[in-house]
Amino acid sequence: MAFSWSALAQIGGLLFVVLFVIVMLIRRAFGSPEPGRDLRPIRAFSRLRRAVLLTVESGRRLHVSLGRGEITGERSAIAFSGLSALQPLAEATSLSDKPTIVTSGTGPLGILSRSTLYSGYRRARSTGRYRPTQGRVSGLTPFSYAVGALLDADREQVSTNFLIGSFGAEIGLLAEPSRTAGALTVAGTDNIPGQAVAYAAADEPLIGEEAYASGAYAGAGGLHGASLFTQDLFRWLIIAIIIGGAIAKLIGS
Amino acid sequence: MKAPIATAVAISVGALVLLGYFIPLGFFEALRILFLSWAVVLAGTALLVGMVNLSAHHWERVVKKRPGRANSMWLVASLWVTFAFVLVFPPASKQVQALFNYFLLPASVGLMALLAFTLGIAAITMLRRRPGVSSALFFATAVLILLGAMYLPRVGAVPVVSDTIRPWIAQIPAAAGARGILLGIALGTTAAGLRILLGADRPYGE
Numbered sequence: 320m321a322f323s324w325s326a327l328a329q330i331g332g333l334l335f336v337v338l339f340v341i342v343m344l345i346r347r348a349f350g351s352p353e354p355g356r357d358l359r360p361i362r363a364f365s366r367l368r369r370a371v372l373l374t375v376e377s378g379r380r381l382h383v384s385l386g387r388g389e390i391t392g393e394r395s396a397i398a399f400s401g402l403s404a405l406q407p408l409a410e411a412t413s414l415s416d417k418p419t420i421v422t423s424g425t426g427p428l429g430i431l432s433r434s435t436l437y438s439g440y441r442r443a444r445s446t447g448r449y450r451p452t453q454g455r456v457s458g459l460t461p462f463s464y465a466v467g468a469l470l471d472a473d474r475e476q477v478s479t480n481f482l483i484g485s486f487g488a489e490i491g492l493l494a495e496p497s498r499t500a501g502a503l504t505v506a507g508t509d510n511i512p513g514q515a516v517a518y519a520a521a522d523e524p525l526i527g528e529e530a531y532a533s534g535a536y537a538g539a540g541g542l543h544g545a546s547l548f549t550q551d552l553f554r555w556l557i558i559a560i561i562i563g564g565a566i567a568k569l570i571g572s
Numbered sequence: 573m574k575a576p577i578a579t580a581v582a583i584s585v586g587a588l589v590l591l592g593y594f595i596p597l598g599f600f601e602a603l604r605i606l607f608l609s610w611a612v613v614l615a616g617t618a619l620l621v622g623m624v625n626l627s628a629h630h631w632e633r634v635v636k637k638r639p640g641r642a643n644s645m646w647l648v649a650s651l652w653v654t655f656a657f658v659l660v661f662p663p664a665s666k667q668v669q670a671l672f673n674y675f676l677l678p679a680s681v682g683l684m685a686l687l688a689f690t691l692g693i694a695a696i697t698m699l700r701r702r703p704g705v706s707s708a709l710f711f712a713t714a715v716l717i718l719l720g721a722m723y724l725p726r727v728g729a730v731p732v733v734s735d736t737i738r739p740w741i742a743q744i745p746a747a748a749g750a751r752g753i754l755l756g757i758a759l760g761t762t763a764a765g766l767r768i769l770l771g772a773d774r775p776y777g778e
Contacts, residue, residue: 329594329595329596330594332594333594333595336590336594336762336766339762339763339766340766340770343763343766343770344770389615390611390615390618391608391611391612391615393761396760396761396764396765397757397760397761397764399764399765399767399768399773399775400760400764402773402775403764403767403773403775425615425618425619425622426615426617426618426619426620426621426622426623426625427614427615427618427619427622429618429621429622429625430618430621430622431775431776434775434776435775438774452628452629452632454625455625455626455629456622456623456625456626457626458626459619459622459623459626460676460680461680462679462680462683462684463679465683466683467626470640474638474639474640488684488687488691489683489687491687491690491691491694492683492686492687492690494694495690495691495693495694496690498694509757509760509761511750511753511754514753516691518698518710519691519694519695519698519710519714520690520691520694522701526753527752527753527755527756527757527760528756528757528759528760529756530760531756531757531759531760531761531763531764532760534767534773539773541767541772541773542767542770542772542773543767543772546763546764546766546767547763549763550756550759550760550762550763553759554755554756554759557755
């Protein structure tokens with residue numbers, strides 16, 4: 320039988336996924352790591368949590384923006400992380416006079432945001448306060464989406480912006496004016512240029528995998544803490560393999 | 573669990589698509605392609621729902637006479653006129669291309685130019701907001717990269733910066749940092765996908 324590198328890579332990929340699931344489930348069985356107890360503090364999430372509580376008290380609003388990740392591609396993963404954070408945030412702010420608004424840049428994310436908002440309200444037993452217009456598609460191209468979301472945030476007396484999704488450089492159009500208007504802006508994206516822009520423009524940028532930790536730090540519970548533990552474990556494994564490979568190549572040459 | 577059927581469908585479809593990706597043979601491959609083609613159709617339908625949602629939100633502003641209602645009315649009108657235009661003329665036609673080239677493109681380019689100024693101001697104020705080594709390093713790198721890409725009158729490319737410093741930054745520390753971040757993003761994407769596959773995250777409802 321002919322040896323095929325692509326077949327080997329696919330089997331390796333499948334093994335990686337299976338191993339990832341096994342480690343995640345084992346860690347979950349021993350109790351998921353919790354923020355504040357087992358997980359390192361991330362300033363952005365600490366400030367976000369505090370700002371959400373103040374939002375409820377001050378009668379202003381939380382704005383969650385989920386970006387433009389297409390549901391059929393890998394760019395939707397970060398928006399799903401944002402959705403897992405949205406549920407506890409919606410639950411926490413459901414009794415506020417100014418309920419949370421969610422903006423997104425694609426049709427599927429708009430539908431999922433309304434569904435997630437509703438489940439947050441259901442958990443808080445206040446479905447009567449839920450309004451479908453809280454979850455909005457603010458634009459369908461990168462810049463129209465950013466400007467639409469910015470206008471929504473400006474008109475709706477938003478005091479905290481949580482930008483978590485697939486954003487490019489247009490994240491700057493959202494973050495910088497919000498910040499100068501006095502609203503706390505926490506921003507995370509899966510796009511490298513977008514991250515550089517967020518670093519400069521947002522109050523609290525989320526770098527790399529920090530953005531994917533939003534569910535665990537927002538209190539989504541379940542597998543979130545266990546998946547963070549597994550991510551860390553696999554990262555160290557990959558780092559060891561990279562360094563080992565570099566040393567082996569050095570010795571070999 | 574309040575939506576066991578939706579959860580079971582999501583998990584089984586997700587597992588079959590994942591298997592079809594890793595085992596691209598006959599049955600699994602065919603199922604993966606079938607489910608993905610369904611997803612594309614559903615995403616297209618959801619886009620229409622998104623357009624209706626966007627229109628409904630802005631129409632409410634018009635009806636309730638809220639500030640900015642003229643802009644909202646303009647948005648709703650242009651959205652549906654564009655939609656009707658693309659239905660009548662094929663997407664590759666001269667008419668549709670003109671619509672994009674003379675309306676959408678200039679607006680996007682204008683916003684991009686605005687973004688350049690916004691970011692310049694953000695980078696300068698960042699040093700005041702978050703003083704520290706990271707901010708200083710970020711700012712210095714941005715300045716060096718911009719200087720390296722610049723052509724001065726009579727001088728041309730800035731010596732040393734354009735041919736030595738800029739390529740070194742782009743190829744060594746920036747590439748290493750970007751790869752590190754991408755590694756974290758890849759692991760985060762895997763974890764987010766697997767949480768949905770295991771039914772731990774159910775954005776489609778509980």
